[in-house]
Amino acid sequence: MxxxxxxxxxxxETALDVDPHTPLLYALRxxxxxxxxxxxxxxxxxxxxxxxxxxxxxPACDTPLWSAAGKSITTVEGLGTGGGLHPxxxxxxxxxAAQCGYxxxxxxxAAAALLxxxxxxTESEVRAALDRNLCRCGSHNRMxxxxxxxxxx
Amino acid sequence: xxxxxESRLKRPGSFEKNPRLSQWLRVHREGxxxxxxxxxxxxxxxxxxxxxxxxxxxxxxxxxxxxxxxxTSVSPDEGxxxxxxxxQDSGAALRSACAQARALxxxxxxxxxxxxxxxxxxxxxxxxAAGRSTSFWDCADDALFDCEINETAESRxxxxxxxxxxxxxRRDLPDKIAGRxxxxxxxxxxxxxxxxxxxxxxxxxxxxxxxxSKIKSMPGLVAIVRDGGFVGILAEREDVAISAxxxxxxxxxWRGVDPLPRDVPAWLREHAIEHRVISExxxxxxxxxxxxxxxxxxxxxxxxxxxxxxxCAIARIDDGKLMVWSHSQGIxxxxxxxxxALAMREDxxxxxxxxxxxxxxxxxADDAALDAALLARAAGGRPVQVQWMRDDEFAWAPCGPxxxxxxxxxxxxxxxxxxxxxxxxxxxxxxxxGRSQGPALAAAWHLARPHERPSAINMPLPAxxxxxxxxxxxxxxxxxVVNHYVHEMPVRTSALRSLGAYANVFAIESFMDxxxxxxxxxxxxxxxxxxEDPRGRAVIEAAAxxxxxxxxxxxxxxxxxxxxxxxxxxxxxxxxxxxxxxxHEVRVNRLVLAVDVGLVINPDGVINQIEGxxxxxxxxxxxxxxxxxxxxxxxxxxxxxxxxxxxxxPAVEVELIDRPxxxxxxxxxxxxxxxxxxIANAVAHALGLRxxxxxxxxxxxxxxxxxSM
Numbered sequence: 001m002x003x004x005x006x007x008x009x010x011x012x013e014t015a016l017d018v019d020p021h022t023p024l025l026y027a028l029r030x031x032x033x034x035x036x037x038x039x040x041x042x043x044x045x046x047x048x049x050x051x052x053x054x055x056x057x058x059p060a061c062d063t064p065l066w067s068a069a070g071k072s073i074t075t076v077e078g079l080g081t082g083g084g085l086h087p088x089x090x091x092x093x094x095x096x097a098a099q100c101g102y103x104x105x106x107x108x109x110a111a112a113a114l115l116x117x118x119x120x121x122t123e124s125e126v127r128a129a130l131d132r133n134l135c136r137c138g139s140h141n142r143m144x145x146x147x148x149x150x151x152x153x
Numbered sequence: 154x155x156x157x158x159e160s161r162l163k164r165p166g167s168f169e170k171n172p173r174l175s176q177w178l179r180v181h182r183e184g185x186x187x188x189x190x191x192x193x194x195x196x197x198x199x200x201x202x203x204x205x206x207x208x209x210x211x212x213x214x215x216x217x218x219x220x221x222x223x224x225t226s227v228s229p230d231e232g233x234x235x236x237x238x239x240x241q242d243s244g245a246a247l248r249s250a251c252a253q254a255r256a257l258x259x260x261x262x263x264x265x266x267x268x269x270x271x272x273x274x275x276x277x278x279x280x281x282a283a284g285r286s287t288s289f290w291d292c293a294d295d296a297l298f299d300c301e302i303n304e305t306a307e308s309r310x311x312x313x314x315x316x317x318x319x320x321x322x323r324r325d326l327p328d329k330i331a332g333r334x335x336x337x338x339x340x341x342x343x344x345x346x347x348x349x350x351x352x353x354x355x356x357x358x359x360x361x362x363x364x365x366s367k368i369k370s371m372p373g374l375v376a377i378v379r380d381g382g383f384v385g386i387l388a389e390r391e392d393v394a395i396s397a398x399x400x401x402x403x404x405x406x407w408r409g410v411d412p413l414p415r416d417v418p419a420w421l422r423e424h425a426i427e428h429r430v431i432s433e434x435x436x437x438x439x440x441x442x443x444x445x446x447x448x449x450x451x452x453x454x455x456x457x458x459x460x461x462x463x464x465c466a467i468a469r470i471d472d473g474k475l476m477v478w479s480h481s482q483g484i485x486x487x488x489x490x491x492x493x494a495l496a497m498r499e500d501x502x503x504x505x506x507x508x509x510x511x512x513x514x515x516x517x518a519d520d521a522a523l524d525a526a527l528l529a530r531a532a533g534g535r536p537v538q539v540q541w542m543r544d545d546e547f548a549w550a551p552c553g554p555x556x557x558x559x560x561x562x563x564x565x566x567x568x569x570x571x572x573x574x575x576x577x578x579x580x581x582x583x584x585x586x587g588r589s590q591g592p593a594l595a596a597a598w599h600l601a602r603p604h605e606r607p608s609a610i611n612m613p614l615p616a617x618x619x620x621x622x623x624x625x626x627x628x629x630x631x632x633x634v635v636n637h638y639v640h641e642m643p644v645r646t647s648a649l650r651s652l653g654a655y656a657n658v659f660a661i662e663s664f665m666d667x668x669x670x671x672x673x674x675x676x677x678x679x680x681x682x683x684x685e686d687p688r689g690r691a692v693i694e695a696a697a698x699x700x701x702x703x704x705x706x707x708x709x710x711x712x713x714x715x716x717x718x719x720x721x722x723x724x725x726x727x728x729x730x731x732x733x734x735x736x737h738e739v740r741v742n743r744l745v746l747a748v749d750v751g752l753v754i755n756p757d758g759v760i761n762q763i764e765g766x767x768x769x770x771x772x773x774x775x776x777x778x779x780x781x782x783x784x785x786x787x788x789x790x791x792x793x794x795x796x797x798x799x800x801x802x803p804a805v806e807v808e809l810i811d812r813p814x815x816x817x818x819x820x821x822x823x824x825x826x827x828x829x830x831x832i833a834n835a836v837a838h839a840l841g842l843r844x845x846x847x848x849x850x851x852x853x854x855x856x857x858x859x860x861s862m
Contacts, residue, residue, distance in 0.1 A: 019392075026392040035339035036332025040461050041543040042395075045791040048461050076332030085331060092330045096322060096757055099765050100196025100511030101329030102336065102462040130799040134791065136461050137196055137511045138768030140802040142761070 005069045009034070010078025020066035025049050027065055028075060036076035036105045040134070047133030050106035051075050057106075057113045057132075076105040079112055088112055091150035092143070099137030107133045111147045120151055167191060167246045168302050171229035177250040177302075178207070180258070180293035184278065186211060187219045188247065191231025192239040194222075194325060195482060195512035197762060197821055199239045201324045202754045206244050209309060209316040210251035213278045213289070220324065223506040225488050233483035233585060235514070235648060236616065237724060237819025240754060244817060252306040254298060261292040311752060311813035318813065320757035325508065337480050337507035338465045338540055345467070346375055347391040348528040348539040349398035350596070351384040354548040355785025356645070357407040359599075360384065364404040368397045376531045377401070381601035385528045387537065395542070412783035413643045418452045418557035418846075421578040425637035431614060432624040432634040439571040439630035443563035447671055449664055451560070452846045453656040455644050455779035456553040457794055462510025463546040464517030468525035469536040475502045475529070479522040480509025486587025487519050494523055494597040494604065513769070515585050515647035517541055517550035523594040544789040549595055552779050552786075553649025554580040554609070556619065556656040560664045568672030570683060572631040575623055575661065580639045581609030582618035582652040595645075609646045611638065616721045622654035622826060625661055626719050627683040644781065651825035654720060655770070658826025659833060659847065662716040666834045667843060676715055676834065677702060686719070688726050688749050691810060693717055695747035696728040699808050710734050714834025716827035725750040725823035726810075729767065731803075731831035735839045739849050741771050741803040741832055746824060748807060751815035759820045760807045766824035767805055772797035774829040776848050 004015040009032060016031055028034045028051070037060050040048030044059035051060045052074035079086035088111050091097070098104050107130060114121055114129040121129070126147045127140075135143070171177070171191075179187045188207045194200045204218040211218075221227065231243055262280040263270040265287045274281045278289040311318070328335040360382040368374065374397055375387040384401065388394035414420035467478040475497060481487040484504040492499045509518060525539040541549070556579040563572040586593045589607035597604040611618035620636040669679035677697050684690055696715065697703070705713055712735070717728040726749040732742045744767050753759055776795050780788040788794040829847070836854075837843045844857040 018390075022390075022392045026390065029339075030341070030391055033341065035334040035336075035341075038336070038338060038462060039540060040463075041791060043543070043790060046461055046543075079332075089330050093322070093326060096326065096761065098323075098326055098329055099198070099761060100460075100462075100509075101326060102196075102460070102510035104329055105332055108330070108332075124800070127799040127802075133799070134461055134796060135799075136459055136513075136769065136796065138765030138772075138802075139761070140768060140797075140799050141764065141805055144799065 005065050007069060007073060008071065009073045010075060016065070018065065021064050023061050024051070024063040024065055024068045025060035028060060034075050034077050038102060038105060047106040047110060048103050050109040050133070052109055052113060055113065055116060057110045076108055079108060086112065087153050088115070088147065088150045091146040091153070095142050095146040095149060097139055097142035097146040099139050103133060103135045107135070107143055114147070115151055123148060167229055167231040167242050172302055174250055174253060174298040174300050174302055175295070176229045177247065178254055178298065180289055182290050184290045185217050185219055186213065187221050189221050189228050190243045190247065191223055191229045192234045192243040193482065193506045194508050195234060195480070196510070198323050198755070198758045199234070201321055202240060202758055203243055203247055204324065205316045205321050205754055206247050207251050209314055210248055211255050212275060215316055215321060217278065223484055224503065225484050226503045230485045233486065235482050237720065237821045237823070240817045240819050244754065248308050249304050250302060252308045253303060256306040257297055258289045258292055261297060262287050265292060317754050318756070318811070321755050335508060336462065337467065337478055337509050338462060340467055340478060340507060340538070342467065342536040344535045346387050346389065346532050346535050346537045347394040348525060348537045349386045349394045350524045350539065350545070351386065351398050351401045351405060352545065352549060353402065353405070353407045354544055354789055356410050357382065358410050359408040361406045361408050363401065365401060367404065368400045371397055378528055378531045380527065381603060382599035383527060383596050385524065387528055387532060398542070409784065413781045413785065417454070417555045421555065421557050421639050424639045424641050425578050426640050427638040429636045429638070430633060431620050431636050432632060434630065434632045436630035442565035442571050444566045445564045445671060446561065447667055448559070448561045449667060449845055450558065451656070451660040451663060452557045453555060453659065454847060455555045455646070456649055456773055456777050457547055457779050458513050458516040458550055458649060459794060459796055460510045460512065460516060463541040463543060464521040464550065465509060465538065465540040466518070466521040466525040467536055467538045468522065468529040469534070470529045471534050473501060475526055477502065477504045477522050477526060478507045479504055480507060480512065480518045481522060482512060482515070482518070483585065483587060486585065487522055490519070490586035490592035490594050491523060491526055494592040494594055495526060514553065514649040515551050515583065517546055519586050519593070520549065520595040523592070523596045527596055547789045547794060548786050551584060551645045551647035554582055554619070554646035556653065558656060558660040560660055562664065562668055564668060564672055568674055570629050570668060573625060573629040574633045575625070576635040576637065577619060577623055577653065577657065578637040578639060579619035579653060580642050580646045581611045582646065582648055583612060584609040584645065584647040608640050608642050615723055617653065619653040620657070621652045621721055622657040622718055624722060626686065626689060626722055628685055629683070644779070644786065650766070650769070651822040654718065654822065655773070655825045655829060658716065658718040659829040662827070662830030663833050663843070663845065666714065666837060680715070680717060689717065689719055692726045692728040692747040692749050695808050695810060696730050696745050699747065699806060700730040700745040702730060710736055710839055712835040712837070712839030714831045714838050716830025716834065718826045720823040724818040725820055727763070727823040727827045729824060729827040729831040731828070731835040733832060733835040733839055735836055738851050739775055739832070739836055740801070741775070744771070744803050744805045744828060744831070746805070746807050747810065748820065748823060749810040749812060750818045750820050752813050752817040753809060753811045754817055756809060759809060762820040763807045763824050764805045766822065767828045768797065768802055770825045770828035771803060771832060774832050774848055776850065778848050
């Protein structure tokens with residue numbers, strides 16, 4: 001095995017002694033116990049495993065560890081600050097913006113990236129920003145309302 | 154017979170199998186009540202609604218209710234969480250059980266305080282009389298509920314409801330939104346191994362050869378498990394299990410099965426083996442007035458469940474006992490089929506429900522449970538977690554059956570329907586566990602001593618399956634409805650949200666519009682003319698009002714349309730109005746739905762279910778079709794099986810008609826058929842041309858245009 005890989009996850013630095021080709025998803029879920037990032041398709045087509053890498057939403061299923069090493073990775077567990085929830089998470093609760101909730105993490109990540117870039121998006125900008133994320137239960141409109149609500153707070 | 158009796162219970166709820174009060178609830182000293190329901194959370198919010206019912210009848214705060222995850226060792230057997238029946242079955246049972254429990258608690262409290270029950274003042278479990286107090290938590294012990302359910306205690310009257318009928322936040326969402334582990338996929342047990350099963354993306358008759366020489370030395374590989382054509386991997390790491398699965402799949406060769414049909418609707422019509430007339434009405438005088446006859450055929454493809462999270466299970470075998478965690482809709486039926494497949498006794502198996510990703514019918518959850526159990530045999534007592542990959546899910550989970558339908562009707566000179574004929578061809582809509590002689594679990598068909606794959610069957614009317622909602626709710630003097638059952642099953646089919654109702658309502662309501670046009674009548678006026686049921690009329694009128702139907706401004710390429718049904722002809726009423734624009738493709742701009750589910754338990758829950766159902770149905774109707782090649786399912790990823798995206802989702806408005814005096818019906822499936830029909834009718838309105846084959850893609854529209862020329 002080569003040198004341990006240095007990862008910065010939710011602000012904390014950690015070293016992992018695993019195959020550098022391992023997808024980031026399994027390092028997060030199984031080595032670091034961060035289960036919010038979920039497997040959906042394995043090929044970056046559904047968004048269920050989105051994490052922020054240096055602020056950009058990226059599919060963890062399709063990102064080898066070596067390419068994430070040294071970069072700042074944020075998962076849903078690290079979205080909030082000071083132990084509290086991120087405004088998006090509060091808005092999702094207020095709007096009851098989920099049914100099964102499996103796609104929720106990836107959508108929160110994509111929405112957080114949007115609001116960081118564009119704090120006052122229009123509805124169609126929100127929809128465009130979430131178009132790489134799939135939801136099967138039909139909670140789209142509630143989630144769009146929740147993102148707009150978070151943007152107003 | 155192509156039908157089996159579904160567990161239709163004579164007594165309210167599920168008391169036939171679970172007659173003891175102690176099976177339903179337990180009061181804890183610390184001021185909480187555990188509720189045992191056999192129904193499971195599948196993303197629909199049912200445990201929140203059931204908690205509301207329990208809190209209401211016990212007269213305590215909602216926060217005091219703990220819903221216990223269904224488990225074959227502690228929960229009442231309430232069959233399958235399906236068919237929009239949970240509020241009806243488990244809700245009615247809990248209402249009755251909790252009313253009886255409250256009466257017993259008050260009786261004992263009165264004895265403690267030395268007063269009569271009528272003198273008690275009760276507030277959230279605290280009981281006061283004559284300046285002294287006690288509580289439910291002090292009064293209860295295990296003996297108190299060790300009695301038969303007697304159904305004599307009076308339930309609270311709807312006029313007094315304080316919890317039921319009010320929006321209640323979903324109990325599972327705080328975890329899911331905060332990103333805390335909640336799903337079965339998130340469970341990590343000490344020493345857990347990761348498993349994957351190696352299957353080709355098509356059905357197969359057996360394994361010809363398997364060259365495992367390349368992966369045997371893979372670091373972290375624990376075992377390659379082989380039992381006939383069942384091949385699985387066990388690894389210390391999940392990513393290693395996946396790599397091994399991918400490599401082994403390339404190193405395996407499989408014996409094929411018969412090629413799949415190319416023209417599915419034609420194949421279905423040729424292969425029906427049973428032809429059952431399910432409704433017949435005759436009125437010769439009316440028939441003789443027929444002046445104009447219309448005929449049309451419709452088709453619906455195989456549809457995938459396409460849940461975002463592939464199926465998953467965990468199993469552990471310890472000292473001859475099998476423990477399984479599953480997101481199955483029917484844990485008791487799964488236990489039975491696991492016992493058959495593994496040649497174990499049922500009492501040596503416990504199945505515990507754990508939440509999975511959205512479930513819209515019989516998906517791969519049960520299959521994954523057997524996969525995990527087979528791999529657990531080689532795990533030396535360690536737990537094994539199996540999650541299917543995306544292509545496993547598309548290829549191996551059962552599909553909603555393809556259907557084809559022919560309708561024929563006659564109008565009299567005044568434009569009244571005097572004759573109606575509806576014929577449908579379909580495979581069965583259920584191949585769930587627990588209903589066949591052998592196990593209905595994929596791995597069981599590939600073992601060295603294989604079980605036969607059961608064919609899908611249909612549950613009997615009135616709920617029906619392929620023929621669900623095939624009998625029109627309108628009042629026609631002559632009618633004949635025929636269900637042609639296809640036993641042979643080239644693609645594995647089973648229950649998908651609303652079963653045959655989706656296709657039947659799509660066809661009936663499309664045809665109603667074709668007839669309205671022939672009768673030169675507004676589609677809504679035409680429906681109302683043929684419909685007596687006042688609750689049906691009310692939802693149609695409410696939807697029309699809310700959508701501004703009569704103020705529609707015609708514009709090039711735009712159209713609006715309506716669809717209506719009473720789900721199963723005995724559940725919720727739903728009318729949908731769609732507004733679309735058709736350019737290259739169909740875009741649904743707006744959906745307005747009016748719904749009557751009787752008594753509303755959780756208004757926000759009903760709206761969420763109807764809205765979600767309408768959006769999912771929009772996706773089915775505009776985009777979805779399981780693609781086949783001769784070997785099997787060819788749509789194995791999201792590019793091959795696209796679903797509706799955020800930017801394509803219409804605005805959805807839901808209007809609830811609350812009827813607190815009427816029994817509560819489920820909401821989960823009511824919108825599927827009406828939404829499809831509303832969109833199809835709106836597209837016909839926009840194009841001036843009828844597209845009768847789903848999905849309403851550019852290709853299907855182009856084909857309809859070229860056929861019309």
